Each structure stands twice: as structure tokens, then as C-alpha cells.
Amino acid sequence: MNNEKIYETLEFDKVLQAVQIFAQTELAKHLIAKMRPSSDRERLEQWQAETEQSLSILNQKKSMPIPRLNNLGNALKRLELGASLNGLEIAQIGRLLITTQQIINFFDALAEEDKYFPALTHWAHQAISLPDLMKLIEQSVTEEGSVLSSASIKLAGIRRGQQQAEQQIRNQLSQMLKSKANQLSDSLITVRNGRYVLPVKAEYRHQFGGTIHDQSSTGQTLFIEPQAVMQLNNKLAELQVEERQEIERILQEITESLMPYHQEIFQNQAVIAQLDFIQARAEYARSLEATKPVFSDNRHVAMWQARHPLLDQTQVIANDIILGENYQALIITGPNTGGKTILLKSLGLIQLMGQSGLHIPCDKGSQLGIFDQVFADIGDEQSIEQSLSTFSSHMTNTVRILDNMTYESLLLFDELGSGTDPQEGAALAMAILSYINKVGSTVMATTHYPELKVYAHDAPNTINASMEFDSNTLSPTYRLLIGIPGRSNALDISKRLGLRDDILQEARQGISQDTQSVNEMVANLERERREAELNHAEALEQLAAAEQLHQDLRTEYNRWLEQKNEIVEKAKREANERVIASQEEAAKILQEIRDLQLEQGQNKTIKEHILIDKKKAFDDLKLPENLKKNKVLKRAKLEQQLNVGEDVEVLSYGQRGTIIEQVTKDEYIVQMGILKMKIDVKDLSPIKKVESKAKVNVQRNAGTKVSTTLDIRGERYDQGIRRLNQYLDSALLSNHPMVTIIHGKGTGALREGVQSVLKRHSQVDRFEYSAPNAGGDGSTVVYFK
Known part of the structure; x- marks a missing residue:
């Protein structure tokens, strides 16, 4: 610029x-x-x-x-x-x-x-x-x-020699101070012209001997270098010359x-x-407490809570200054002492600061335009030397601005068109603003003229603004009100100050109808703004209360989910522990029966009371009703009746058996080896009949039931896919309606591989990610046909 x-x-x-x-x-x-x-x-x-x-x-x-x-x-x-x-x-x-x-x-x-x-x-x-x-x-x-x-060995040696010479001189002069004290005006050693001397009384000058180097202002004391130290002083002077020469040499080096x-x-x-x-x-x-601004290539200004940087930051009133996006001209009207000029300077000065690399005294997120020039006509620039009036001075400056501005410039006018006849000044101000609008420059202007309120309301890309005035306290609040023109408060202030009503009434009659209409319009706008502010504040309070309530509900809901998950997981753990214990106990009892059979031999039978005892042991393994209702153990009721002669799996024991009799609608007699037991239909799962290759009295499954979960996290891709294929076959053989594949998140390669296998598998009906509280996209739930 x-x-x-x-x-x-x-x-x-x-x-x-x-x-x-x-x-x-x-x-x-x-x-x-x-x-x-x-x-x-x-x-x-x-x-x-x-x-x-x-x-x-x-x-x-x-x-x-x-x-x-x-x-x-x-x-x-x-x-x-x-x-x-x-x-x-x-x-x-x-x-x-x-x-x-x-x-x-x-x-x-x-x-x-x-x-x-x-x-x-x-x-x-x-x-x-x-x-x-x-x-x-x-x-x-x-x-x-x-x-x-x-700095050098030579300099160190010279300074040692100086110290020694000075010490010798002082020793000799100290002896003279004692021996000739009555001839001295003071018992001290001093230096004159770079040589050590003694203060000798003038009357003893011839008796003392030596060279006189100086005398006191009264002439009563002479500073004499005794003959005894003259040679030492000469040596010291030589050493000082050598020191200066060595210092010059060192500095040059x-x-x-x-x-x-x-x-x-x-x-x-x-x-x-x-x-x-x-x-x-x-x-x-x-x-x-300034912040970094952002810059708009379109010269949009949005200064949030802008403060004039040269005012006391604890006392200054902050304002939002918005200009350039929805309107290019901001016309501020209203009485003096309302803070219009300070606001004008704040806009210009903050803009200069931001475009100079300084942070700006505004809230975070404030935006500045990028202007090629900032022009201002502010204050009384009357020139006595040029014999120019206030109006002429302002107009000279305005002409200069209009000649040099571009569409990328920011213009600031304080009291545009003032200093002349109000009617002409208002017309001139509107003409200048219209020209600036054609060029496309961004402008903020202040004025007293009521005609400019109407102009700002009607002109394109232009908006009214004013500085708020509290008529109750008869003082300005220094707050910028964009969209509301300023109005005169002279009559209101005069009334509060006690001016007679008849005078006020006559004054009101002297105001034109148009001016009164404008003032009434402004008053209505101010009233509506205050109501809007109150409604806005109330809405904000209600919104804050609603957000707090929502947050509380969310917190309680999350706590409930956590407690629910903890209870479910605990029930699963306890149920699984009891199932495992029952399976181990059943296996132990069956092993005991088999051992008894082996002891009796193939042609002998086990005594009835022994079988009864063992059957009772099986009955004791049945879970209590409340545990059977646990979701982990509960099985869907068979949709059709089982037939006599079919092979089934007794779920509670994990053993294979054959139905030999239907007792009731929901109970069957099942032959498991040499044992016959009454089993509820919910505890039976049909399986294909397998012909025994050898005649044995007791049969047991080759292994435990297949889990409903496969965890392949951390495995290599090929190994994980191979285990997945094997697991799907086993899960289908175990009649699981659905299973969960835990593959983790990681890079996503294993997850994509799992889903690719599931898409091609003929027995897979559908699959989906687990619930967010059960692993999310780190695991996939598979539903079989």
C-alpha cells in the first residue's frame, strides 16, 4: 500500500x-x-x-x-x-x-x-x-x-610485568608516606599523567625533590613524582606502550x-x-489476546467482537463488524459521542494490522478482506495555511480518494458530506456513495443526515446501521446495530431533563412528517430487536437445558448398556462354566460305566442297582430351571416331532443317542449306550444316524460341540481363510443358526477376505457387522440358510 x-x-x-x-x-x-x-x-x-x-x-x-x-x-x-x-x-x-x-x-x-x-x-x-x-x-x-x-602469551607477560612494577612503586611510595608525612598534604598515593605521585605541601617543594606533574586548584598542594620511583614509572610507561601495541595486534588478528x-x-x-x-x-x-485471522479473496469482512487495539482492553466495548458479503456499503447514522468514529477506525486499523502480519484483537474465526488500499477521511483536517474550510478540506481528501480507489479498496468516511448546507451535503453524500457502489469498492461511512437512512434502505448492496443509545440512562452503549438506522434522541433527552411539555410539543410540530415517520420506524425496529434478543436468549437457555438433558439421558443410557452387557457376560461365563463342569462330570460317569462293562466282560450284565445309581448321577447333572432359561443355553423348540429310531444329540450331556420311545408330546426315552433316559424335547437335536462299526455298550462324541465364535485375529491371510472354511463346515454340521467371525479391524485385508468367502458360500444366507457395543466392524455375524 x-x-x-x-x-x-x-x-x-x-x-x-x-x-x-x-x-x-x-x-x-x-x-x-x-x-x-x-x-x-x-x-x-x-x-x-x-x-x-x-x-x-x-x-x-x-x-x-x-x-x-x-x-x-x-x-x-x-x-x-x-x-x-x-x-x-x-x-x-x-x-x-x-x-x-x-x-x-x-x-x-x-x-x-x-x-x-x-x-x-x-x-x-x-x-x-x-x-x-x-x-x-x-x-x-x-x-x-x-x-x-x-588473548596472547605476550600480553599476559606484559600485564604481569605491569603488576610487579606497580607493586614496587607502591611499596617505595608507602615508605615515603611514613617517613615524610609532615611534608605531605594527604597520606595517599595518586596518579597524574599516567605516573604515580605524592601530594606535597607547596612550601616543601625544594626539600622533597622530584618532578612536579600537577598542582591543586589553590596551589597549596603539588603532585610530585619522587626521584626514587622515576625509573620504575618509566618502566611502567614502557610496559603500557607495549600493552597497547599488543592489544592493537590482537584486535587486528x-x-x-x-x-x-x-x-x-x-x-x-x-x-x-x-x-x-x-x-x-x-x-x-x-x-x-489477539487471534490469527483468515483471509477472504472476495473481500468479505467478519470481525467477531472486534476491539480497538489502542484502547484499554479491559474497558473497550467489542462489536461484530460484518461487511462485504451481503452488502458492500455500511451507513452508520445517529448522534455524536455514540462511538461511530472509533468503530470506523477499528475497522481500518484492524484491517491494516492483519495485512501486516499482526494478529488482530478479535475472537477466533474472524475474517479479513484483502484490500489493495485503505483510504480514510476521518476528523477535522482543516488547513489554516491553505485557508481551507472544514468542508473544503474534507472534499479535497474525498476527491483524492475517489481518484485513486479501485474495486478492491476499503473506504472509510466520517461524517460524509458534512460542513455545508444539510440538504446539499446529504445530496452530495448520496451521489458519492452511488459512485462508489458502481465502482464496487467496500465502504463504511458515518453521517448525521436522515436522508441517508432512506438511501441506505433503498440502495443496492447497502445497509443501515447505528450505535445503540440507552434512552433510560441518556448515554450511548457503544454497541453497533447492523440493519437499524440511528434516530435522534434530542426530544427524549430534553424531556427527561425537565424541558416544558408545551415547548416539546411545539418542537415536535416543527419536525417534518417524514422525519417523524422515520424516527417511529427506527423506534419500532429497536423494540423488535430487543424482543428478538430476549427471545433469542430464552431460546438459547432452553437449548442449553435440552442439550444438558440429552447428555444426561445419553450418560444414563450408556451406563445401562454397560450394566446390561456386564450382566449378560457374567451370565454367559457362569453358564459356560456350569456346562463345562457338567460335560466333564458326564464324561467321567460314562467312563466309569464303560470301565464296569469291561470289568464284567462282554457276556455279563451290570447289576441293576449300579445302573440306577449311575442314572441318578446323570439326573443330578440337569440344570435348574432358572439356568436353563439363560440365553446361552436356551434352544428353540423343535418345529416338528422327533421319530422313534432317529439319532439325536443330548445337548446337556453332549452325547449321541437313539430315540426308542415317545412318552409324551415333549418327552422321549433316549438310549445312550446301555443307558435309557427320559429327555425333554428341548434338550434334543436330530443328527444323521451313524452305523456302529463295532459293538460297544457306550458311545461318546469324538470331541466337544463346535463354538459359535471363531477368532482369527492376528493370523496370516491364507491361514485365517483356511481356518474359516473349516469352521463353517463344522458349524453347519453342528446346526448352528448363526456364528460370529472375529477378524479385527487392522488393515482391513482379513475382513475383506472373510466377507469374500461368505459371499461365495452356498449355505450362508446373509452376514453383517456386529453391533457397536459388540465389536462393530471388527467382527461379522453370519446367518445360515
Whole structure:
């Protein structure tokens, strides 16, 4: 944006000054001062991502380790030209190199924690580590720029010699302080012109001897270098000259070491400044509780709870500002002191902030347009030097705006058409708005003219708005009301302040019928809005109560399902345990009978009382009625009567037998080996008759009954499909009406393989996933024909 005037009008420079407070480096402060909005969407997204990611780091109670750094532009320029640097400049370069290494280490540490900030590492990866130079400077120069004795062996030796010479001088002068105390004006050793001297009274100048280097302001004291320490002072002076020469040599040597890397140092300074610039934007966003905006290519603005950034954030009134989608022009009418100008500035300033890479003082999800220019005519810009009236000044600015705007521009007008005859001003304002509407620019304007209320109501892409005014308290609420024009409150306020009724009545008669109709319309709209707000608030309360009730019911329903599942699973476990125990006991009894038969021999029979005892043992295995009703054990009643001579399976014992007699409709005598037992029809399942290959007294199944569940989770595809085919055959032989295949979720390959087999199987009627609380798509329920 090349419209520099807008930054002054909207006080954008004050926002930049607030951001600069958080910057640590001089170069970053310079970058902040040069901040300008952009209309390039890719650049805007990059800037906002940088601010957002830096804010994320700050919210983790961390920050990029950037100390206060001076601008090294002059030093780097001298380095590029080959000029020697002084100790302070070298120390500042050393501080920059240390900061560079700390930044590199900082982002490496974040990466080790699997925390990545690509918009920031884009800059951090451009930093160049120079550890050798950093170490050289650390060993040679202090942070204040003084050269350390460790910089060279020669310098260390010179400074040791200086210390020794100074000590010898002090020892000799200390003896003189004692021996000639009466000739001295003070008992102290001092330095004049770089040489150690004593303060001697003026009257003893000839008796004391030595070289005079200075005298007091009164002339009563002379600072004399005694002859005894003159040679030591000369030696000390020589050592000081040697020290300066060695320091100059060391600085020149360090400078020569830095020269090949002047470009890398320059780049590091730019990287640190850029990261400091970004972190300052994030710090400012945190101080404002600002949020990242989204951008609309169609210039649709939706600022939710927008706040002016330069006002006290604890006191400012937030407003929703919506513009550009359903209407391009927002005309705000109403009396002064209602907050119209602040709202106008808020829109423009927040838009400039967002297009400059700053987060905005609005709620999350707020949207900004991408405008090529922002123009504003706000406030009294009367120029005394140009002898222009208020109207002329505003019109001059308006003409400039109309000449430079495009359909992608945002225009802000405060009191459009004011400063002249109301009728002409209103006509002029409507004409200007109509022209802007033709161009397609987005505009927000404030006005006092009642004619513009009607214009905003009738004009295309235009809507009325006003600032709410509480007539009860005679004060504005500073809330924006979109869709409702403002109305004059002068008569209402005057009435509440005690103005006579006859005066008010005469004033009302002086108001045109059209104006009264408009005011009545506005009053009705405000009343309807308040009613709508009350109804909306009541609806929200009812909705919240309904949602809470629904949540409570859902919670109770889920708890009931869990309890139900727990009870069912517990019943299954107990029933299965009893079935297994009964099967084991039945097998044990049958084995005992077989053992007895073997003991008696093939031609002998077992005694009757022994058979009765064993039969009673079988009867004792019958389950009590309440357990038989358990869903796990309950069997569907046979649809047709079993015939004598048919082979059946006695379900409760898991044994094969033959029906030899029907006692009643629901009871049969079944021969199981040498045992004859009365069995209920519900406990019988017909099976194909199998001819015995050998004559035995007792028959037992080869194995236990096939389970209704197959679990192939974790198996290889081929192995799982092979087991599935075998299981389906066994399940069909066991007359299971339905079975469950547990295949798991995983990659889905095994699940698809299972369903492919089921689709091709001739005895499968249908199949479906299990219920959500029984495994969902991790298992398939199969129904046989």
C-alpha cells in the first residue's frame, strides 16, 4: 500500500510503537518501524503463520533466546572494507555468534521433542554456526570489549610485568608516606599523567625533590613524582606502550580472522533480527489476546467482537463488524459521542494490522478482506495555511480518494458530506456513495443526515446501521446495530431533563412528517430487536437445558448398556462354566460305566442297582430351571416331532443317542449306550444316524460341540481363510443358526477376505457387522440358510 496518509489517520504508527517494546535487537525495531500491509495472499499467510507459531512457543512458556543486540551495520561494513575493528565491535559480533548458536540449539531441542515450527525454522535454518570464531572471541575479549590476558602469551607477560612494577612503586611510595608525612598534604598515593605521585605541601617543594606533574586548584598542594620511583614509572610507561601495541595486534588478528566470514555474520544478524521481529509480533498478540485471522479473496469482512487495539482492553466495548458479503456499503447514522468514529477506525486499523502480519484483537474465526488500499477521511483536517474550510478540506481528501480507489479498496468516511448546507451535503453524500457502489469498492461511512437512512434502505448492496443509545440512562452503549438506522434522541433527552411539555410539543410540530415517520420506524425496529434478543436468549437457555438433558439421558443410557452387557457376560461365563463342569462330570460317569462293562466282560450284565445309581448321577447333572432359561443355553423348540429310531444329540450331556420311545408330546426315552433316559424335547437335536462299526455298550462324541465364535485375529491371510472354511463346515454340521467371525479391524485385508468367502458360500444366507457395543466392524455375524 502506497497510501502513507492512512497510517497517520488511523494511528498505525502507535501500534508499531507498541510492537517495538517487545523487540530486543535494534535491527528488529527498524523492521517493525518499516512494517506495511501487503495484498499478496501468499505473503500474508506466511506472516500470519510466523506470528502464530511464535505465539505457540510463548504459550508453552518458552521463548527464542534473543538478547539485546546492537546494529552491527557499520562494523560489518568496515570488516568488508578490511578496516580493523575495536574491542567493543568484536565483542558485539561475538554476542551475535553466541546468540546464533543458541537459536540453532533451541530449534534442535524442539525437534527432539517432536515439536516443529516450519515458518520459524525456515529462518533458523539460514543461521550459520561459526564455533571457531565464537571460541576465539570468547577467549580474547570481554563482553564490554576489553582484551583479555588470555588473548596472547605476550600480553599476559606484559600485564604481569605491569603488576610487579606497580607493586614496587607502591611499596617505595608507602615508605615515603611514613617517613615524610609532615611534608605531605594527604597520606595517599595518586596518579597524574599516567605516573604515580605524592601530594606535597607547596612550601616543601625544594626539600622533597622530584618532578612536579600537577598542582591543586589553590596551589597549596603539588603532585610530585619522587626521584626514587622515576625509573620504575618509566618502566611502567614502557610496559603500557607495549600493552597497547599488543592489544592493537590482537584486535587486528581477530579482525583478519573475521574478514572471510563477514557475509555469514551479516546473514546471521539478519536471521536473528527476523526471528526477533516475529517474536515481538507474537508478544504483542499475547498482550492483546489477539487471534490469527483468515483471509477472504472476495473481500468479505467478519470481525467477531472486534476491539480497538489502542484502547484499554479491559474497558473497550467489542462489536461484530460484518461487511462485504451481503452488502458492500455500511451507513452508520445517529448522534455524536455514540462511538461511530472509533468503530470506523477499528475497522481500518484492524484491517491494516492483519495485512501486516499482526494478529488482530478479535475472537477466533474472524475474517479479513484483502484490500489493495485503505483510504480514510476521518476528523477535522482543516488547513489554516491553505485557508481551507472544514468542508473544503474534507472534499479535497474525498476527491483524492475517489481518484485513486479501485474495486478492491476499503473506504472509510466520517461524517460524509458534512460542513455545508444539510440538504446539499446529504445530496452530495448520496451521489458519492452511488459512485462508489458502481465502482464496487467496500465502504463504511458515518453521517448525521436522515436522508441517508432512506438511501441506505433503498440502495443496492447497502445497509443501515447505528450505535445503540440507552434512552433510560441518556448515554450511548457503544454497541453497533447492523440493519437499524440511528434516530435522534434530542426530544427524549430534553424531556427527561425537565424541558416544558408545551415547548416539546411545539418542537415536535416543527419536525417534518417524514422525519417523524422515520424516527417511529427506527423506534419500532429497536423494540423488535430487543424482543428478538430476549427471545433469542430464552431460546438459547432452553437449548442449553435440552442439550444438558440429552447428555444426561445419553450418560444414563450408556451406563445401562454397560450394566446390561456386564450382566449378560457374567451370565454367559457362569453358564459356560456350569456346562463345562457338567460335560466333564458326564464324561467321567460314562467312563466309569464303560470301565464296569469291561470289568464284567462282554457276556455279563451290570447289576441293576449300579445302573440306577449311575442314572441318578446323570439326573443330578440337569440344570435348574432358572439356568436353563439363560440365553446361552436356551434352544428353540423343535418345529416338528422327533421319530422313534432317529439319532439325536443330548445337548446337556453332549452325547449321541437313539430315540426308542415317545412318552409324551415333549418327552422321549433316549438310549445312550446301555443307558435309557427320559429327555425333554428341548434338550434334543436330530443328527444323521451313524452305523456302529463295532459293538460297544457306550458311545461318546469324538470331541466337544463346535463354538459359535471363531477368532482369527492376528493370523496370516491364507491361514485365517483356511481356518474359516473349516469352521463353517463344522458349524453347519453342528446346526448352528448363526456364528460370529472375529477378524479385527487392522488393515482391513482379513475382513475383506472373510466377507469374500461368505459371499461365495452356498449355505450362508446373509452376514453383517456386529453391533457397536459388540465389536462393530471388527467382527461379522453370519446367518445360515
